[in-house]
Structure formats: structure tokens, C-alpha cells
Amino acid sequence: LGEEQPIYSTRAHVFQIDPNTKKNWVPTSKHAVTVSYFYDSTRNVYRIISLDGTKAIINSTISPNMTFTKTSQKFGQWADSRANTVYGLGFSSERHLAKFADKFAECKEAARLAKEKSLEKMGLANSPSQESVPGDIQSPMTPESINGTGDELGVPDLTPNSESQSEPSPNTQTFTHSPAITKHWEAELAALKGNNAKLTAALLESTGNVKQWKQQLAAYQEEAERLHKRVTELECMSGQTNVIKSQKTELNQTIEELETALKAKEEEMEQLKVEVEKVNRLQEQKDSLAWKLQETDDRSKELQTQLANLEQRLEASQVEQETFRKDLKTLLEVLDGKIFELTELRDNLAKLIMGS
Numbered sequence: 001l002g003e004e005q006p007i008y009s010t011r012a013h014v015f016q017i018d019p020n021t022k023k024n025w026v027p028t029s030k031h032a033v034t035v036s037y038f039y040d041s042t043r044n045v046y047r048i049i050s051l052d053g054t055k056a057i058i059n060s061t062i063s064p065n066m067t068f069t070k071t072s073q074k075f076g077q078w079a080d081s082r083a084n085t086v087y088g089l090g091f092s093s094e095r096h097l098a099k100f101a102d103k104f105a106e107c108k109e110a111a112r113l114a115k116e117k118s119l120e121k122m123g124l125a126n127s128p129s130q131e132s133v134p135g136d137i138q139s140p141m142t143p144e145s146i147n148g149t150g151d152e153l154g155v156p157d158l159t160p161n162s163e164s165q166s167e168p169s170p171n172t173q174t175f176t177h178s179p180a181i182t183k184h185w186e187a188e189l190a191a192l193k194g195n196n197a198k199l200t201a202a203l204l205e206s207t208g209n210v211k212q213w214k215q216q217l218a219a220y221q222e223e224a225e226r227l228h229k230r231v232t233e234l235e236c237m238s239g240q241t242n243v244i245k246s247q248k249t250e251l252n253q254t255i256e257e258l259e260t261a262l263k264a265k266e267e268e269m270e271q272l273k274v275e276v277e278k279v280n281r282l283q284e285q286k287d288s289l290a291w292k293l294q295e296t297d298d299r300s301k302e303l304q305t306q307l308a309n310l311e312q313r314l315e316a317s318q319v320e321q322e323t324f325r326k327d328l329k330t331l332l333e334v335l336d337g338k339i340f341e342l343t344e345l346r347d348n349l350a351k352l353i354m355g356s
Contacts, residue, residue, distance in 0.1 A: 004047070006246050008103045009036040010096055014050055014057050015088035025088055028057040034247075035089060037103055044114045046107040048087075049236055056236040058087055064112035068104040076101060 011032045015025040035050040035058065050058035060080045068078045076097055077088040091097040 004038040004040045006036045007039050008099075009034055009246065010100055011035065011092070012096070012100075013090040014052075015090065016057075017086035017088070019085070028052065032092070033057070035100075037107060039107075044118075046111055051236055054237070056233060059083070059232055059236055060087060062104070062107045062111050064108060064115055066104075066108060068101050068108075070097060070101060073097070078104070 014029040018024040018026050029052045038047045046062040048060045070076045073094045074091045079086045
């Protein structure tokens with residue numbers, strides 16, 4: 001088996017044309033399956049292979065005369081004359097369809113170039129063989145060539161009733177007067193007839209052998225066809241194995257990427273935990289400051305109340321002081337009047353004393 005390697009894989013729903021109507025599509029897969037391009041480096045051929053479980057639902061060798069046709073935004077088809085069917089693929093997006101069509105065109109072009117190179121090599125190999133080969137080529141024996149007649153054997157007519165015997169020649173006289181030669185020719189004729197009978201029996205035996213060989217050849221052809229189908233199934237399984245290996249490699253890479261992303265997320269989570277702890281501490285500080293601020297507000301309101309009371313008391317005190325000042329002023333004025341009167345009285349008394 002050629003060493004085949006997957007060169008591109010995608011997933012699609014697989015269909016085949018109805019062999020009876022040649023119009024309707026018949027789904028060959030219940031769900032989307034893997035459809036892969038394979039390259040056989042030994043035989044230099046490209047194939048499209050798809051398996052549904054262990055059953056090969058697509059095994060199409062790409063030839064230069066194939067054409068992949070896009071019939072809608074997500075559906076494409078191609079005809080395979082070797083498989084005597086038309087395959088259809090339904091994709092999940094227009095991008096997958098376009099990529100599959102581009103890969104089909106690439107493989108088709110590569111198959112065309114490979115075919116041209118193969119024809120050129122065949123032409124170079126056959127050019128020296130056009131010269132004729134010297135020597136006579138014997139045709140195969142046939143019943144007509146074996147079962148000859150007496151005329152074909154060249155036996156002369158030994159009867160004397162011939163018009164040419166009216167004037168006999170010396171040779172004629174020799175044959176007519178030589179019984180030994182006649183017996184010799186009769187012996188030769190008998191030997192030839194015996195050989196003819198042997199050859200006829202050999203021909204009949206060969207004919208029977210040919211029939212037997214044909215039966216064996218048919219059996220060998222059936223066995224070869226069965227082995228060819230088995231080889232195709234094994235190639236499909238081998239191709240699927242390569243696909244599984246490729247998918248396993250992709251999954252391993254994906255797992256590694258996910259593990260790396262997970263580690264990054266874990267580190268990010270650790271950083272977020274540190275940030276959360278900082279936020280919690282800040283929240284605690286905020287709560288403490290809010291409580292202190294509330295206390296300050298309460299104290300401020302209390303002080304504002306006290307200040308209002310003091311302002312009221314101050315205002316009352318100022319009013320009292322103003323009243324007291326007015327009373328004191330009035331008292332001072334009265335006192336000044338009294339003092340003035342006393343001064344006048346003193347002066348008068350002094351005058352009286354001095355006058356007496």
C-alpha cells in the first residue's frame with residue numbers, strides 16, 4: 001500500500017445521488033463526518049476519503065477531468081465516473097465550502113501535472129520499441145490449419161484417366177510404372193492423416209484446457225476484485241488512522257494551549273484575589289472612615305446646636321447688655337443731675353457759711 005498522508009480535513013454532511021432517479025440526494029451519514037484529502041506519494045495520486053465508523057462512504061480518486069461545483073452557499077458536488085455516482089457535501093459555513101473547493105482545484109491541477117509527466121515518461125519508454133523485430137511470427141494453430149485436405153497435402157492424382165495422358169511424357173511413364181513410389185506416397189498420406197488425427201485430439205484437449213483456464217481466470221479475477229475491495233477498505237482504515245493521528249495531534253496541541261491558558265487564568269485569578277484582598281482592606285478602611293465621618297457629622301450637628309444655643313444666649317446677653325447700658329446711662333444722667341444739684345447745694349451752703 002502506498003504511504004498516504006492527510007493534507008486537509010474538514011467536517012461535512014455527506015450525500016450521494018439517487019441511482020434510480022439521478023435527481024434526489026440520499027444522505028449517507030446521519031451527522032457531520034470528517035472528510036479528508038489524502039496524497040499517495042508512491043502512486044502520486046490524490047484521494048478524498050470519508051468514513052462513517054468503519055464504513056467508507058467516500059473513496060474518490062481525483063482525476064484531471066473532475067469538477068467541483070458549488071450549487072449553493074454551503075453545498076457542493078462532484079461526479080466520480082469510476083464510482084459511477086455523484087457525491088454531495090453540506091458544510092456548516094460558506095468559508096469551509098470555499099476552502100474545500102480551493103483544495104479540490106489544487107489537487108486536480110496536481111493530478112493533471114502528474115498525468116502529463118506520466119504520459120511523457122511512457123512516450124520516452126515506448127519510442128525505442130517502435131522498431132520492427134526481425135524474424136517470422138507464426139500464427140497460432142487453428143482447426144482449419146490442422147484438418148487439411150488431400151489437395152492441400154499436395155498428393156498427385158495417380159489415375160491414368162487424364163487428357164494429358166494422350167501424349168505421355170517421360171515423367172508420367174515413370175510414375176505409372178513405379179509401384180514403389182505409389183506405396184511411398186500412400187504411406188506418407190497415411191502418416192499425415194495419423195498426424196492430423198493426433199493434432200485434432202490435441203486441439204480438442206487444448207480447447208478443454210482453455211475453458212478450464214477461463215474458469216480459473218474468472219475465479220482469479222473475482223478473488224482479485226475481492227482483494228482490491230479489501231485493500232480499499234484497508235486503505236480507508238489506514239487513511240482514517242492517519243486522520244485520527246492528525247486529530248490526536250491537533251487535540252494534544254489544543255490541550256497544551258488550553259493548559260497554558262488555564263495557567264494564565266490561574267495566575268490572573270491569583271492576581272485578582274490579591275486585588276480583591278486589597279479592595280476588601282480598602283472597603284474596611286472606607287467603612288471605618290465612613291463611621292468616623294458619621295461620628296464627626298453627629299458631633300458637628302451637636303456642636304452646631306450648641307453654637308446656635310450660644311448664639312441665642314449671646315444675642316440675649318447682648319440685648320441684656322444693651323438694656324443695662326441704657327439703664328446705666330440713664331442712671332449716670334440721673335446721677336450727674338444729682339451730683340450737679342449736690343454741687344450747687346454745697347456751693348450754696350459754703351456761701352451761707354461764709355456769709356454768716
